[in-house]
Amino acid sequence: MTDRIAERVRAVLPRVVEQRRDFHRHPELAYEEVRTSGKVIEWLGALGLEVRSGIGKTGVIARLRGDRPGKTIALRADMDALPVQEATTHGSARHGFASLVAGKMHACGHDVHTAMLLGVATVLSELRDQIAGEVRFLFQPAEEGLGGAVPMIEAGAVDGVDLALGQHMGPTHPTGTIALSRGPAMAATDFFTLKILGRGGHGAYPHLSVDAIPIAAQVVTALQTIVSRSVDPLEAAVVTIGTIQGGFRNNVIAPEVEMTGTVRTFDRTLRESLPARVERIVRGVADAHGARYELDYALNYPAVVNDPTAAQLLERAAAEVLGADRVQVIPPSMAGEDFAYYAERVPACFYWLGCRPLGAQDFANLHSPSFAPSWRARRWISSRARAEAGRVARRGSGLIVAP
Numbered sequence: 001m002t003d004r005i006a007e008r009v010r011a012v013l014p015r016v017v018e019q020r021r022d023f024h025r026h027p028e029l030a031y032e033e034v035r036t037s038g039k040v041i042e043w044l045g046a047l048g049l050e051v052r053s054g055i056g057k058t059g060v061i062a063r064l065r066g067d068r069p070g071k072t073i074a075l076r077a078d079m080d081a082l083p084v085q086e087a088t089t090h091g092s093a094r095h096g097f098a099s100l101v102a103g104k105m106h107a108c109g110h111d112v113h114t115a116m117l118l119g120v121a122t123v124l125s126e127l128r129d130q131i132a133g134e135v136r137f138l139f140q141p142a143e144e145g146l147g148g149a150v151p152m153i154e155a156g157a158v159d160g161v162d163l164a165l166g167q168h169m170g171p172t173h174p175t176g177t178i179a180l181s182r183g184p185a186m187a188a189t190d191f192f193t194l195k196i197l198g199r200g201g202h203g204a205y206p207h208l209s210v211d212a213i214p215i216a217a218q219v220v221t222a223l224q225t226i227v228s229r230s231v232d233p234l235e236a237a238v239v240t241i242g243t244i245q246g247g248f249r250n251n252v253i254a255p256e257v258e259m260t261g262t263v264r265t266f267d268r269t270l271r272e273s274l275p276a277r278v279e280r281i282v283r284g285v286a287d288a289h290g291a292r293y294e295l296d297y298a299l300n301y302p303a304v305v306n307d308p309t310a311a312q313l314l315e316r317a318a319a320e321v322l323g324a325d326r327v328q329v330i331p332p333s334m335a336g337e338d339f340a341y342y343a344e345r346v347p348a349c350f351y352w353l354g355c356r357p358l359g360a361q362d363f364a365n366l367h368s369p370s371f372a373p374s375w376r377a378r379r380w381i382s383s384r385a386r387a388e389a390g391r392v393a394r395r396g397s398g399l400i401v402a403p
């Protein structure tokens with residue numbers, strides 16, 4: 001079986017690379033993945049899979065049913081790009097595939113995720129007679145901030161699913177390795193907009209105004225005490241103020257300062273307590289200076305928590321394919337992912353697929369205009385593992401696991 005898979009992976013690989021480059025040339029932002037989703041539908045249709053499209057506008061769900069009854073596994077890829085101007089060297093290569101769209105780029109590797117999942121669908125379709133149960137392929141829109149997982153779930157993406165797997169390019173990990181966390185994997189990523197409302201005036205007469213700038217400065221400092229002084233030191237939390245804007249010129253007292261920030265946590269109770277803690281501090285500081293405030297606090301993606309059994313299964317399967325030394329168990333990351341919504345509903349595991357170019361010390365991270373994942377890892381992988389690379393099925397368990 002492993003040989004049959006490896007053989008088919010090798011056969012489909014050039015098409016996957018070509019399709020990924022095509023996606024890379026034509027990046028589309030969240031909920032605009034019309035061309036991308038068209039290519040996905042075309043590819044899946046040619047495999048004879050049962051395909052549903054137009055989910056959350058551009059999402060696609062395909063089902064591959066095996067010959068025998070068994071469990072259902074869902075494999076998820078995200079399709080959206082980012083509003084980033086590409087700065088890689090892809091354009092200068094002989095077969096250049098840099099983004100053709102100004103100001104848009106697949107800087108988070110979703111082009112790779114989508115193309116790889118199409119490759120997996122091809123290989124597994126060819127091995128349908130070996131499959132017990134169902135493999136469901138989820139191509140979702142809008143991972144970057146707009147929660148495209150939600151309409152997918154509403155459309156039944158994980159109904160009856162026993163295990164969901166999500167994969168992400170991991171540029172901090174070498175190509176040829178995977179990395180995963182056994183429990184909490186990625187943080188809840190909430191955000192807020194805060195306005196401090198004072199009263200403007202002449203810079204020479206502060207006593208006749210309410211200066212929003214020193215009040216905002218105190219709020220920024222005081223908010224940092226949430227993590228340092230009021231959250232259990234053994235719990236993880238981050239409060240970051242990302243933008244701050246206010247004022248007109250040097251001799252005018254600013255009537256208003258607006259800031260935006262993100263709050264990141266893993267623990268649900270802690271997460272739910274934070275809007276009130278933030279507001280208490282803002283209210284206290286504003287009150288002390290006779291200012292008012294407006295706070296708009298939004299709960300965004302929940303934390304991604306890997307199911308320990310699912311993580312163990314993936315760890316074991318990956319170790320068989322890559323070798324145990326190529327599978328790394330890592331602490332959780334404070335970044336966020338809307339895969340969290342699937343993981344809230346069914347046992348799931350989200351993992352990083354290493355894509356750091358061979359030997360690179362300095363490399364571009366996700367969302368960087370220079371992000372350039374590398375799939376060349378031959379020297380990293382033993383010949384035995386290479387022969388098994390692409391193994392996508394586990395015999396005996398009734399479950400199928402994708403690389």
Ligand SMILES: [Zn+2]
Binds near residue numbers: 108366367
């Ligand atoms: Zn991203």
Ligand SMILES: [Zn+2]
Binds near residue numbers: 108110143
């Ligand atoms: Zn991403």
